[in-house]
Amino acid sequence: MATQISLEPIGFVHSHVKITPKPEYDWSDAVSEIELAQAWQAGLDGLEQYSHVIVLYWAHKATDKAKMALRVHYRGEVTLPKVGLFASRSPYRPNPLCMKVVRLLSVKGNILHVQNLDALDGTPVVDIKPFIPTNDVPTDVRVPDWNQFRSETP
Amino acid sequence: MATQISLEPIGFVHSHVKITPKPEYDWSDAVSEIELAQAWQAGLDGLEQYSHVIVLYWAHKATDKAKMALRVHYRGEVTLPKVGLFASRSPYRPNPLCMKVVRLLSVKGNILHVQNLDALDGTPVVDIKPFIPTNDVPTDVRVPDWNQFRSETP
DSSP states (O other): OOOOEEEOOSEEEEOSOOSOOOTTOOOTTOEEEEEEOGGGGGGGTTGGGOSEEEEEEEOTTSOOGGGOOSEEEGGGOTTSOEEEGGGSOOSOSSSOEEEEEEEEEEEETTEEEEESOOOOTTOEEEEEEEOOHHHHOOSSOOOOGGGGHHHHOO | OOOOEEEOOSEEEEOSOOSOOOTTOOOTTOEEEEEEOGGGGGGGTTGGGOSEEEEEEEOTTSOOGGGOOSEEEGGGOTTSOEEEGGGSOOSOSSSOEEEEEEEEEEEETTEEEEESOOOOTTOEEEEEEEOOHHHHOOSSOOOOGGGGHHHHOO
Protein backbone atom coordinates (compact mmCIF):
# COMPACT_ATOMS: atom_id res chain seq x y z
CA MET A 1 0.00 0.00 0.00
CA ALA A 2 1.26 3.44 -0.85
CA THR A 3 1.08 5.22 2.51
CA GLN A 4 4.55 5.39 4.02
CA ILE A 5 5.00 6.28 7.66
CA SER A 6 8.23 7.44 9.25
CA LEU A 7 8.95 7.26 12.96
CA GLU A 8 11.75 8.88 14.86
CA PRO A 9 12.98 7.37 18.13
CA ILE A 10 12.18 9.60 21.09
CA GLY A 11 14.82 7.77 23.11
CA PHE A 12 16.61 4.50 23.72
CA VAL A 13 16.60 1.66 26.24
CA HIS A 14 19.58 0.96 28.50
CA SER A 15 19.43 -2.57 29.86
CA HIS A 16 21.82 -5.21 31.11
CA VAL A 17 20.14 -7.57 28.60
CA LYS A 18 22.31 -7.14 25.53
CA ILE A 19 21.32 -10.14 23.39
CA THR A 20 17.96 -11.81 22.78
CA PRO A 21 17.27 -14.21 25.68
CA LYS A 22 15.32 -17.47 25.42
CA PRO A 23 11.52 -17.14 25.12
CA GLU A 24 11.05 -18.34 28.70
CA TYR A 25 13.25 -15.54 30.10
CA ASP A 26 11.40 -13.78 32.92
CA TRP A 27 11.56 -10.01 32.53
CA SER A 28 9.25 -9.23 35.42
CA ASP A 29 12.01 -8.04 37.78
CA ALA A 30 14.19 -6.49 35.06
CA VAL A 31 14.88 -2.82 35.67
CA SER A 32 15.80 -0.73 32.63
CA GLU A 33 16.40 2.89 31.85
CA ILE A 34 14.75 4.81 29.05
CA GLU A 35 16.79 7.85 28.08
CA LEU A 36 14.66 10.33 26.19
CA ALA A 37 16.11 12.92 23.85
CA GLN A 38 16.41 16.09 25.94
CA ALA A 39 14.07 17.93 23.58
CA TRP A 40 11.20 15.82 24.97
CA GLN A 41 11.97 16.18 28.68
CA ALA A 42 9.16 18.68 29.40
CA GLY A 43 6.75 16.21 27.84
CA LEU A 44 7.24 13.95 30.87
CA ASP A 45 5.69 16.41 33.37
CA GLY A 46 3.08 14.64 35.46
CA LEU A 47 3.89 11.17 34.17
CA GLU A 48 5.47 10.29 37.54
CA GLN A 49 1.96 10.37 39.05
CA TYR A 50 1.13 7.20 37.17
CA SER A 51 2.30 3.85 38.50
CA HIS A 52 2.46 2.24 35.05
CA VAL A 53 3.16 3.41 31.52
CA ILE A 54 2.77 1.91 28.07
CA VAL A 55 6.02 1.76 26.12
CA LEU A 56 5.93 1.41 22.35
CA TYR A 57 9.26 0.33 20.97
CA TRP A 58 10.84 -0.77 17.74
CA ALA A 59 12.11 -4.36 17.92
CA HIS A 60 15.30 -3.46 16.08
CA LYS A 61 16.65 -7.04 16.28
CA ALA A 62 13.50 -8.49 14.69
CA THR A 63 13.50 -6.58 11.43
CA ASP A 64 14.75 -9.43 9.23
CA LYS A 65 11.66 -10.12 7.11
CA ALA A 66 13.11 -13.50 6.07
CA LYS A 67 12.52 -14.66 9.65
CA MET A 68 8.89 -13.55 9.69
CA ALA A 69 6.29 -16.27 9.14
CA LEU A 70 2.55 -15.80 8.60
CA ARG A 71 1.84 -18.69 10.97
CA VAL A 72 3.90 -19.33 14.10
CA HIS A 73 3.97 -21.59 17.13
CA TYR A 74 2.56 -19.62 20.03
CA ARG A 75 5.51 -18.43 22.14
CA GLY A 76 7.77 -20.61 20.02
CA GLU A 77 6.34 -23.72 21.75
CA VAL A 78 6.27 -26.51 19.15
CA THR A 79 3.77 -28.57 21.19
CA LEU A 80 1.17 -25.87 20.58
CA PRO A 81 -0.70 -25.46 17.29
CA LYS A 82 0.50 -22.84 14.85
CA VAL A 83 -1.50 -19.62 14.81
CA GLY A 84 -1.45 -16.52 12.63
CA LEU A 85 1.24 -14.00 13.48
CA PHE A 86 -1.40 -11.45 14.54
CA ALA A 87 -2.69 -13.99 17.08
CA SER A 88 0.84 -14.08 18.54
CA ARG A 89 3.01 -11.52 20.25
CA SER A 90 6.11 -12.48 18.26
CA PRO A 91 8.23 -9.41 17.47
CA TYR A 92 8.58 -10.68 13.88
CA ARG A 93 5.67 -8.76 12.40
CA PRO A 94 5.06 -6.67 9.27
CA ASN A 95 5.88 -3.68 11.50
CA PRO A 96 8.03 -4.94 14.42
CA LEU A 97 6.44 -2.62 16.96
CA CYS A 98 6.11 -3.93 20.49
CA MET A 99 3.84 -2.65 23.23
CA LYS A 100 4.65 -3.31 26.87
CA VAL A 101 2.97 -2.09 30.06
CA VAL A 102 5.72 -1.42 32.60
CA ARG A 103 5.96 -0.21 36.17
CA LEU A 104 7.31 3.35 36.34
CA LEU A 105 9.86 3.46 39.15
CA SER A 106 11.10 7.04 38.69
CA VAL A 107 11.41 9.98 36.33
CA LYS A 108 14.54 12.10 36.75
CA GLY A 109 15.09 14.72 34.08
CA ASN A 110 14.96 12.89 30.78
CA ILE A 111 15.57 9.45 32.33
CA LEU A 112 12.83 6.97 33.24
CA HIS A 113 13.50 3.91 35.33
CA VAL A 114 11.04 1.13 34.58
CA GLN A 115 10.45 -2.47 35.58
CA ASN A 116 9.30 -5.33 33.34
CA LEU A 117 10.31 -3.83 30.00
CA ASP A 118 11.11 -6.75 27.68
CA ALA A 119 13.42 -4.77 25.42
CA LEU A 120 17.11 -5.25 24.69
CA ASP A 121 19.79 -2.69 25.38
CA GLY A 122 19.80 -0.11 22.57
CA THR A 123 16.15 -0.56 21.60
CA PRO A 124 14.60 2.58 20.05
CA VAL A 125 11.53 3.82 21.93
CA VAL A 126 8.88 5.52 19.80
CA ASP A 127 6.21 6.45 22.36
CA ILE A 128 5.36 6.51 26.05
CA LYS A 129 1.75 6.78 27.25
CA PRO A 130 0.14 6.67 30.70
CA PHE A 131 -1.57 3.36 31.50
CA ILE A 132 -5.18 4.13 32.41
CA PRO A 133 -7.27 1.12 33.48
CA THR A 134 -10.62 2.76 32.65
CA ASN A 135 -9.32 3.16 29.11
CA ASP A 136 -7.01 0.20 28.66
CA VAL A 137 -8.65 -2.70 30.50
CA PRO A 138 -11.89 -4.03 29.05
CA THR A 139 -14.26 -6.35 30.89
CA ASP A 140 -15.34 -9.86 29.86
CA VAL A 141 -11.99 -10.75 28.35
CA ARG A 142 -11.65 -14.22 26.87
CA VAL A 143 -8.43 -15.89 25.69
CA PRO A 144 -8.08 -19.27 23.94
CA ASP A 145 -7.00 -22.41 25.79
CA TRP A 146 -3.56 -22.49 24.17
CA ASN A 147 -2.91 -19.07 25.62
CA GLN A 148 -3.25 -20.48 29.14
CA PHE A 149 0.09 -22.15 28.49
CA ARG A 150 1.95 -19.26 30.13
CA SER A 151 0.29 -19.67 33.49
CA GLU A 152 0.91 -23.45 33.50
CA THR A 153 4.66 -22.98 33.38
CA PRO A 154 6.61 -21.56 36.31
CA MET B 1 18.60 10.99 16.48
CA ALA B 2 19.81 9.17 13.42
CA THR B 3 17.74 5.95 13.50
CA GLN B 4 14.91 6.20 10.99
CA ILE B 5 12.05 3.75 11.12
CA SER B 6 9.58 3.11 8.32
CA LEU B 7 6.18 1.53 8.80
CA GLU B 8 3.85 0.21 6.19
CA PRO B 9 0.10 0.07 6.85
CA ILE B 10 -1.16 -3.50 7.12
CA GLY B 11 -4.69 -2.25 6.49
CA PHE B 12 -7.15 0.59 6.89
CA VAL B 13 -10.15 1.48 9.05
CA HIS B 14 -13.63 1.83 7.61
CA SER B 15 -15.85 3.83 9.94
CA HIS B 16 -18.90 6.05 9.73
CA VAL B 17 -16.87 8.65 11.65
CA LYS B 18 -15.28 10.67 8.85
CA ILE B 19 -14.09 13.80 10.67
CA THR B 20 -12.52 14.29 14.10
CA PRO B 21 -15.34 14.41 16.67
CA LYS B 22 -15.30 16.46 19.90
CA PRO B 23 -13.11 15.08 22.71
CA GLU B 24 -16.19 13.98 24.67
CA TYR B 25 -17.42 11.80 21.80
CA ASP B 26 -18.23 8.32 23.11
CA TRP B 27 -16.71 5.63 20.90
CA SER B 28 -17.67 2.72 23.13
CA ASP B 29 -20.52 1.49 20.89
CA ALA B 30 -18.85 2.42 17.61
CA VAL B 31 -18.44 -0.54 15.27
CA SER B 32 -15.72 -0.27 12.64
CA GLU B 33 -14.17 -2.49 10.05
CA ILE B 34 -10.45 -3.08 9.64
CA GLU B 35 -9.64 -4.24 6.13
CA LEU B 36 -6.23 -5.90 6.04
CA ALA B 37 -4.17 -6.22 2.90
CA GLN B 38 -4.94 -9.70 1.55
CA ALA B 39 -1.28 -10.70 1.86
CA TRP B 40 -1.75 -10.74 5.66
CA GLN B 41 -4.99 -12.71 5.82
CA ALA B 42 -3.38 -16.01 6.97
CA GLY B 43 -1.78 -14.04 9.82
CA LEU B 44 -5.24 -13.70 11.39
CA ASP B 45 -5.69 -17.46 12.02
CA GLY B 46 -6.72 -18.05 15.62
CA LEU B 47 -7.23 -14.38 16.44
CA GLU B 48 -11.01 -14.95 16.52
CA GLN B 49 -10.52 -16.98 19.72
CA TYR B 50 -9.64 -13.78 21.56
CA SER B 51 -12.42 -11.47 22.71
CA HIS B 52 -10.25 -8.35 22.53
CA VAL B 53 -7.34 -7.17 20.41
CA ILE B 54 -4.87 -4.32 20.59
CA VAL B 55 -4.91 -2.09 17.53
CA LEU B 56 -1.93 0.14 16.79
CA TYR B 57 -2.78 2.82 14.30
CA TRP B 58 -1.29 5.92 12.77
CA ALA B 59 -3.27 9.06 13.66
CA HIS B 60 -3.01 10.40 10.13
CA LYS B 61 -5.02 13.52 10.94
CA ALA B 62 -2.72 14.46 13.84
CA THR B 63 0.57 14.68 11.98
CA ASP B 64 0.79 18.49 11.88
CA LYS B 65 3.75 19.09 14.18
CA ALA B 66 2.77 22.78 14.50
CA LYS B 67 -0.24 21.60 16.56
CA MET B 68 1.86 19.49 18.92
CA ALA B 69 2.65 21.05 22.29
CA LEU B 70 5.05 19.68 24.93
CA ARG B 71 2.50 20.46 27.64
CA VAL B 72 -1.24 20.03 27.14
CA HIS B 73 -4.48 20.26 29.07
CA TYR B 74 -5.50 16.72 29.93
CA ARG B 75 -8.23 15.67 27.49
CA GLY B 76 -8.30 19.28 26.23
CA GLU B 77 -10.08 20.29 29.46
CA VAL B 78 -8.88 23.83 30.31
CA THR B 79 -10.00 23.56 33.95
CA LEU B 80 -7.37 20.85 34.48
CA PRO B 81 -3.66 21.60 34.92
CA LYS B 82 -1.38 21.22 31.93
CA VAL B 83 0.69 18.06 31.85
CA GLY B 84 3.46 16.79 29.61
CA LEU B 85 2.33 15.28 26.33
CA PHE B 86 3.61 11.84 27.40
CA ALA B 87 1.32 12.06 30.45
CA SER B 88 -1.58 12.53 28.05
CA ARG B 89 -3.17 10.39 25.38
CA SER B 90 -3.38 13.23 22.87
CA PRO B 91 -2.73 11.95 19.34
CA TYR B 92 -0.42 14.96 18.75
CA ARG B 93 2.83 13.23 19.71
CA PRO B 94 6.36 13.03 18.28
CA ASN B 95 5.15 9.80 16.64
CA PRO B 96 1.36 9.98 16.33
CA LEU B 97 0.83 6.31 17.07
CA CYS B 98 -2.31 5.35 18.96
CA MET B 99 -3.00 2.16 20.87
CA LYS B 100 -6.55 1.03 21.50
CA VAL B 101 -7.92 -2.15 23.06
CA VAL B 102 -11.07 -3.09 21.15
CA ARG B 103 -13.65 -5.84 21.24
CA LEU B 104 -13.26 -8.26 18.35
CA LEU B 105 -16.73 -8.96 16.96
CA SER B 106 -15.75 -11.10 13.97
CA VAL B 107 -13.01 -12.08 11.54
CA LYS B 108 -14.14 -12.88 8.02
CA GLY B 109 -11.37 -13.37 5.49
CA ASN B 110 -9.25 -10.24 5.67
CA ILE B 111 -11.95 -8.15 7.40
CA LEU B 112 -12.19 -7.60 11.16
CA HIS B 113 -15.23 -6.09 12.79
CA VAL B 114 -14.36 -4.34 16.03
CA GLN B 115 -16.12 -2.28 18.66
CA ASN B 116 -14.72 0.76 20.51
CA LEU B 117 -11.99 1.68 18.02
CA ASP B 118 -11.48 5.46 18.29
CA ALA B 119 -10.10 5.88 14.78
CA LEU B 120 -11.44 7.88 11.86
CA ASP B 121 -12.43 6.41 8.52
CA GLY B 122 -9.31 5.88 6.42
CA THR B 123 -6.91 5.50 9.35
CA PRO B 124 -3.84 3.35 8.56
CA VAL B 125 -3.49 0.35 10.89
CA VAL B 126 0.09 -0.74 11.57
CA ASP B 127 -0.38 -3.70 13.92
CA ILE B 128 -2.93 -5.97 15.56
CA LYS B 129 -2.08 -8.04 18.65
CA PRO B 130 -4.13 -10.29 20.93
CA PHE B 131 -5.06 -8.71 24.26
CA ILE B 132 -3.80 -11.00 27.02
CA PRO B 133 -4.68 -9.91 30.57
CA THR B 134 -1.83 -11.87 32.20
CA ASN B 135 0.54 -9.90 30.00
CA ASP B 136 -1.21 -6.55 29.57
CA VAL B 137 -2.89 -5.81 32.90
CA PRO B 138 -0.59 -5.10 35.85
CA THR B 139 -1.73 -5.06 39.46
CA ASP B 140 -1.55 -2.13 41.91
CA VAL B 141 -2.23 0.49 39.26
CA ARG B 142 -2.39 4.10 40.41
CA VAL B 143 -3.52 7.09 38.36
CA PRO B 144 -3.42 10.78 39.38
CA ASP B 145 -6.49 12.64 40.66
CA TRP B 146 -6.85 14.70 37.51
CA ASN B 147 -7.20 11.50 35.55
CA GLN B 148 -10.36 10.67 37.48
CA PHE B 149 -11.99 13.45 35.46
CA ARG B 150 -13.26 10.97 32.88
CA SER B 151 -15.27 8.93 35.34
CA GLU B 152 -16.85 12.06 36.86
CA THR B 153 -18.48 13.04 33.58
CA PRO B 154 -21.25 11.00 32.00
